[in-house]
Amino acid sequence: MEDLSEVYKSYANEVKRFLICLTYNVDLAEELTQETFYQAVKSIHRYNGECKMSVWLCQIAKHTYYNYLKKESRYQATSIENMMQMGEDIMSTVDLPDVELARRDNLISLHKEIHLLHEPYREIFLLRASINLSFKEIGEIFYKSENWARVTYYRAKLKLAERVQGDDYEL
Known part of the structure; x- marks a missing residue:
């Protein structure tokens, strides 16, 4: 060890x-x-x-x-509020051009939609997209198979695409 x-x-x-x-x-x-x-x-x-x-x-x-x-006893509302506050804090401390502001607004909107996904979709999407865990590692975290993680991630992407208006995001 x-x-x-x-x-x-x-x-x-x-x-x-x-x-x-x-x-x-x-x-x-x-x-x-x-x-x-x-x-x-x-x-x-x-x-x-x-x-x-x-x-x-x-x-x-x-x-x-x-x-x-x-x-x-604070399941969803607190996390969304904290995320929104973080986004506001970032934007208030950095002078960004309009294009960058629009991109950040889109990212914040996307993160809000990710957070609204039900479990295990949200967590699997974040594990894969944010910290690049392999499907095998994600499966191990959930005590499931690699294939289960792969399918669940795919379903999470579909659900997220349905939620995001205009499909302007590349998932």
């Missing part, structure tokens, strides 16, 4: 990015990343090496986030 500090250095940013995609809240993602590694240390004896360490940590992160949601 790798030294725990090396595991943290190697995977903390990836876990944090994964959690940012789920929460749309950088502060919450940082907090949940810490909790994820705490839970990983507590259950390191259960890691058997059958999947990549990053996949195992993302599984823990996902469960940590779901436990947080259960405790806080």
